[in-house]
Amino acid sequence: MxxxxxxxxxxxxxxxxxxxxxxxxxxxxxxxxxxxxxxxxxxxxxxxxxxxLAPVIPRSKVVCVGLNYARHAAELGGDVPEEPLIFLKPNTSVIGPGEPIFYPEQSSDVHYEGELAVVIGRICRDISAEDAAKVIFGYTVANDVTARDLQTKDGQWARAKGFDTFCPLGPWIETNLDPSNLEVNTTLNDEPKQDSRTSDMVFSPADVIEYVSSFMTLLPGDVILTGTPEGVGPMSVGDTVSVTVEGIGTLTNKVVSRD
The missing domain is CATH 2.30.30.370 (FAH)
Incomplete structure (x- = not known):
């Protein structure tokens, strides 16, 4: 559905x-x-x-996983984490398909990051990976937009990933999907940029739910971004970015100036 x-x-x-x-x-x-x-x-x-519109506006939080594809960690010069690397985006960063991504004046290096996203359907805490499917409502497509220069400058990721419009979601939620081996690809102005499969994740969505729920209660409507594969890169004002996840659909947004 x-x-x-x-x-x-x-x-x-x-x-x-x-x-x-x-x-x-x-x-x-x-x-x-x-x-x-x-x-x-x-x-x-x-x-x-x-x-x-965005298929869900989280009332609580957007939980994200960093460096969850080995080749993406390598392209950023980092190692694969021993545990899921978790950070948060504010729910005010969420927009839907077709809505503009605003390029902030504080940055000159804003990147796309195409991802599979998980939508939580039940309140849960201390859920095992084996039981994770019981708390998942469905899956959608995400773009974890990142101001890469601010990520480096700040030494932490809240500002770089938390700007308004930096979390496009859509086009809908697919409730019947096996997330274990889906193609994830991103195009910029119709030019292929990212092309990988969820089977290349270091930590599966179920693993991530187990880890996050061990220290944080997950609520209905919470969204988990499961990490981006290699091929991330800069976007400019006027560019159009599209992220496609097999079995779900395509999420497209245009980058615009705030002026």
Missing amino acids: RVARFAGDDDPRFGVIGDDDGVATIAVLRGDPLYAGFELTGQKVPLDDVRL
Whole structure:
């Protein structure tokens, strides 16, 4: 099931992506599938008639994993961590498909980082990797936008990865997916930049959930970014970046100036 959050003439709503005689549609839901349950309303709208939003706006946190692909660690001059390297993005950094990534005036070296993201569906603490699937609502696509120069300058990553618009998510949440061996690729202005598979991760999504939940309660709607493969690089104002994860879809955003 593909769960989308969208806007038309009404306030943002949730729906399930489907097909009606060859036309992509959204079956409208009543309620919030992540927090309060939901039911079908019986209404369907053409997908082309609505604007897709970030499929989830975390009420709590975005948890991220750094250096989770060995070749990415190597390209940044680092070693593979012995344990998952965890950092946080604020929920105010989240945007949806088609929304602009604002290039901050404080940086001159902003990078794309295409990733698989996990959406948590149940409150949990001390979950084993074997039980991790029980707390996962689904998966989506993410771009862990990073001001690389500020990451180096600050010596920690909060500012470099926490700017507004630095966490594009979308286009929807896929609830039925095996994350173990999916292709992840990124293009910049249609030019291939990243191309890897989730099987190359150092720590699997289940491993990450076990580790994070050992010291931090995970809540419904929390998002976990599972790390980016090699091939990261700079974006400039006017560029368009697209991240595709096999079995989910493509997340596209344009880089713009705040001026």
